[in-house]
Amino acid sequence: MRRLTCLELNAAAFAPFGAVIDGEGRAPESINDGTTQRYADLARLDLCANAGDGAPLIHLYVASARRFPLRLARLERHRRASQVFIPLNGQRFIIVVAPGGPLPDWERMQAFLSKPGQAVSLHRGCWHHGLVALNDSDRFAVIEGGAYRTDTEELDAPEDILLELPE
Numbered sequence: 001m002r003r004l005t006c007l008e009l010n011a012a013a014f015a016p017f018g019a020v021i022d023g024e025g026r027a028p029e030s031i032n033d034g035t036t037q038r039y040a041d042l043a044r045l046d047l048c049a050n051a052g053d054g055a056p057l058i059h060l061y062v063a064s065a066r067r068f069p070l071r072l073a074r075l076e077r078h079r080r081a082s083q084v085f086i087p088l089n090g091q092r093f094i095i096v097v098a099p100g101g102p103l104p105d106w107e108r109m110q111a112f113l114s115k116p117g118q119a120v121s122l123h124r125g126c127w128h129h130g131l132v133a134l135n136d137s138d139r140f141a142v143i144e145g146g147a148y149r150t151d152t153e154e155l156d157a158p159e160d161i162l163l164e165l166p167e
């Protein structure tokens, strides 16, 4: 049995797994006659790895709150596209990721708790746990590759790994 706690999401620590989409530490540019500040180029999306996969798609996920401690029973990866999670109500959520190639490095699995309003883009092929929402009916826009229905590889955890509820 192993217990995992959340780190605060930050771009540097998350970089091996994906990008954090927020304006922290970035200088915006003024557009739309000065009515909008654009924080540009925050993530490079890799959504068309295979030409035959069709156009990238966006979904609405309406999630239920996970119960904690949460048993992290399996990890998954999408080898043909990035996966982008955008909270639609500024809600916090948890991203569980692990480094690794053909197999995840379970010992180096990490959990990150987002700040309100942060979104994340997972690198193509990044091992991760399915969405961990903190409140019932939390809504997310999720961007995926066109082959999303067949592009999920899952592996069961080799031991009981419990994710603790963030403080």
Ligand SMILES: NC(=O)N[C@@H](O)C(=O)O
Pocket (backbone or CB within 6 Å): 076, 083, 128, 129, 130, 131, 152
């Ligand atoms: N299963 C599914 O559609 N979503 C997962 O890929 C996820 O990362 O939440």
Ligand code: NI
Pocket (backbone or CB within 6 Å): 076, 078, 083, 128, 129, 130
């Ligand atoms: Ni996924």
